[in-house]
Amino acid sequence: MKIIKVFNNNVALTKDLNSIEMVVMGKGLAFQKKVGDEIDEEKVQKMFVSPSENFAAKLSELLNEIPYEIMSLSKDIIELAEKELRTELNDSLYLSLSDHIHFAITRIKNDIPIKNALMWEVKKFYKAEYQVARLALGLIKERTGVELPEDEVASIALHIFNARQDHTGMEETVTMTNIVKDVTNIVKYHYGIDFNEESVNYSRFITHLRYFAYRMLRGEINDDQNDALYNQVKRQYGEAYKCTIKVADYLEKEYSMKMTKDELAYFMIHIHRVSIREKRMK
Known part of the structure; x- marks a missing residue:
């Protein structure tokens, strides 16, 4: 070599x-x-x-600013994340995570804390990544002596989640998180319920919603128009249909995205499942 x-x-x-x-x-x-x-x-x-000359150039630029100890720390955090999540993470995380940790430590030393506006959403919707990020904060304190605030757990969790996707950009990940948050609130207020975030139906709903948002932002929505399924589910779950139309209106208004009948049908099914249990409990 x-x-x-x-x-x-x-x-x-x-x-x-x-x-x-x-x-x-x-x-x-x-x-x-x-x-x-x-x-x-x-x-x-x-x-x-x-992966590219661009990557090498970016690495060279960062290495002029970031100590090797931070790069090594990031490597250990990523290996920990891959072990805990049982998945491989995109190599670009070595750059983005090292840059973020270095900047976060510098801010704390200069008494410039930054709040993460998505902290509660990340904690709810990306639980596995959040737990790994919490371990990462412990490792950062152990190796550098710097105790980062809890807002940084959410920031690191977003970087980890981002690295699990297929070359998703951080901006796209943040947009996905906002879509999940907004759609969840639409369902919550339509039915007047609070979700049991530990339930299987809630977990299924969030998983469907996350990957729907991921596909939507990449223009990968299924174009199929399954009239039979749509009409059947619409008749069977009338209240879920009304709620789903609110979701569809929100997505069209905010993201100029028109849902297909297939997507509408699947949303009705998931919304019915996640709402019916909460209404029974209530």
Whole structure:
């Protein structure tokens, strides 16, 4: 594995025998190394394929500002997240998370706290990521001595959730979260109920809503118009139909998105399920 660019003493861009470019990280692995030198692979702590020249340039820029210790900390948090969530996360998280943690620590040291307006929504809708992010805050305190506020749990959870999607941007993730929040409130106030957030039906509803919002923002909504299913569900769940129309009106007004009959039918089913149990409990 030969070096084709040295970013700093701890990070380099390399090329393997198959001419695949990879970014490698490790304490001192590029110290006093130059282009063409071989990397001591025993020192490599993390390696990932460089997806583009843009990525390498962005990494180079960040490494001029972010200490290697923060990059290493991010690596450990990501490995913890992958273990807890039993999934692989997008390599771009190494950049975004390192940048975020470094900036958050700097703000706290300068007494400039920043509130996360979506903290309660993230806590409710992305529970698994939120729990991992809470562990991350403990690791950050242990390694840096800096105790970040709880708002940062939500921020880190959003970064983790974002990395679980297929190249979703953070702006898109925030928009998805707002859609989930707004639609949930429409259902809540239409029926005059409070949700049992531990129930299976609530979990199914939120999962459907999250992935609907994800597909909607990417223009991947199913174009099928299943009149038979739509008419049957509309007749059977009249109140859920009225609520679903409110949701459809909101989405069309705010996002210029017109729901298909298939989507309307599935929304009616999920809204009926999540509301009927709460009404019975009430």
